[in-house]
Amino acid sequence: MTEKNKIAITVRNLDIYYKEIKRFSVAKSGFKNLTSAKNFHAIKNVSFEIPKGQIVGICGKNGSGKSTILRAIAGIFSPDNGIIDLHGNTVSLLSIGVGFQKKLSGYENIFLSGLLLGYSEKQILDRIDEIIEFSELGDFIYKPVSTYSSGMYSKLAFSITAILETDIILIDEVLSVGDIRFKQKSYNKMKELISDENRTVIIVSHSSKTLKTLCDRVLWLDDGVLKGDGKAEEIVKKYEAYMNSLD
């Protein structure tokens, strides 16, 4: 393999704006609002490269653009400037409450999510028992998702992404799913997923412990600017110091 093949994610000069063209109402404002769009600069000229197999944490205070960058990498919204290149890897975003159709059963939602992640029906059928078992939902899997508690909802979401593995997994604060036992179980599963050296993982977390124990490397975002990039221990220490200094 050449050096270039080993890179899983390239992000170069990334800028993302939230345009304040909120949904507007013709009755209320006429058409003038469209032109007075204000921009909120969420990600400011961020560049980094992640080699294949690396586990990267992203830390930063609330509203610093962590989730935005994950969504951009997942392809949910496009960069306004710069490029994101996944080098042909498949990607899935794991966050609290993955998109489910609430009227449908968990079983059907596994299929829908799987098909959207690019799996064939057969591949999903092969793994569905494993997913159901891991989710611990039992017979609830055949009930509509709208009847689930928030814990069950997250457990199912976690199980789908954890069992239907993609090359790149993006995790948004998900380690706090379910009760203590499921938390431990998902933490272990996460470790197992991460230990596959072909899998690239990005974790957004506020927990210093998670970042230090799971990640090889941490990116620190502050108001959309990449403030630090380096070994987990080192960056987390700086980040903690900075957060404490704010108080």
Place this chain on the structure above:
Amino acid sequence: MIKQFIEDIKKYSKYIKYSTKAGLKAEIAGSYLNWLWLFVEPICFMFIYIFVAVVVFKSNIEYFPIFVFIGLTVWNLFSKTLVSSVKLVIANRDTVTKIYVPKFVLLLTRMCINSVKFFISFSLVIICMIIYQVPISLNVLYFFPIFIILFIITFGISSLFMHFGVFIKDLSNITTIALRLLFYASGVFFAIDTRVPAPYNELLIKLNPIASIIYEFRNVLLYQSSINFSLMGIWLIIGLFLSYVGIKTIYKYENTYVKVMK
């Protein structure tokens, strides 16, 4: 862009198929009659219209109940798709904020669901035609090309409404009012060509795609006549053009939808 569109259709065809099935199931989930409900609903509507047609209106149009039912079936496909398209992206917010999916896929799924209902309704039309012993000719085969034109026109218009629906809050209210007007201009309950004085009757049929399509469906199914090729051809071209513009617009802006819908 067309290449990307075809690739995406291939890639997501399984998803469209599965979510159409799931969507139909979700609509009837929890009801006692289950799948039967898909048939019971149009049958009930049909009896209502037969009652209105025969008892209230005493219309002298031949096969009036079927006449009305054809109009309503076409109208339902168009209006239900259009109304839901305006709020489609927001209705699927749980999905679109978590994973990338070409947004026209959501529309196609909706249209497939409505098309299934359309064909269920039409199977009832056929049963009625047998009961009323409507004479038929080979021209009934034009049913399929007319349906395709209806599908393309509906897709084209709805794709644009889906796009603007993300940005304009009250578009759904406006759509509802506009559709009500269009409903009466489409001749669902009456024959435009005999009820509306000339020259407006012909204009009304020719300028309104839904009126044209309903008119042609009735011609081939009830009156053994052929279709107006130039008129249908023009609507096909307009439909394809609208679909092209719609798909292009959606591809260009779909990644800003999530940013707007907060």
